[in-house]
Amino acid sequence: MLTGKQKRYLRSMAHHLDPIFQVGKNGTNEHLMRHINDAIEKRELMKVQILNNCLDDKHEIAEELAAETGSELVQIIGSTIILYKESRDHKQIELPRG
Numbered sequence: 001m002l003t004g005k006q007k008r009y010l011r012s013m014a015h016h017l018d019p020i021f022q023v024g025k026n027g028t029n030e031h032l033m034r035h036i037n038d039a040i041e042k043r044e045l046m047k048v049q050i051l052n053n054c055l056d057d058k059h060e061i062a063e064e065l066a067a068e069t070g071s072e073l074v075q076i077i078g079s080t081i082i083l084y085k086e087s088r089d090h091k092q093i094e095l096p097r098g
Contacts, residue, residue: 002072002084006095010045010074013093014082019049027056028064037069040085044093050079 002010020043021036040046048065050058062081066073071085086093 002074002095007074009096010084010093011082014045014047014074017045017047019047019080021046022049022051023054023056023061024051025053025055027054028061028068033065033068036065036083040069040071040083041087042090044087044090045074045082045084048081048083050081052079 020039021032023032036046036048050061054061058076058079058081062073062076065071065081066083069083069085071083074082074084076082084093
């Protein structure tokens with residue numbers, strides 16, 4: 001579980017990132033989850049964009065993405081979800097303490 005300080009730090013790091021994946025009208029599926037899981041293992045921090053034609057609730061999608069990938073939901077801002085997961089092999093981000 002991330003602390004408020006850690007979430008602020010991750011939000012500042014994610015500010016300049018572009019969304020890597022998009023969730024469209026078909027919502028999420030196993031194929032998308034697998035790709036997100038692989039990408040977040042390499043990057044640790046990533047953005048996912050929810051398109052306007054997606055009929056699912058963005059909060060439900062964010063919770064599902066976080067649960068399926070084992071990552072932490074950092075923030076939902078507009079239609080963008082920010083996810084963080086500490087990498088086992090490609091650790092780059094050093095979180096501030098508590």
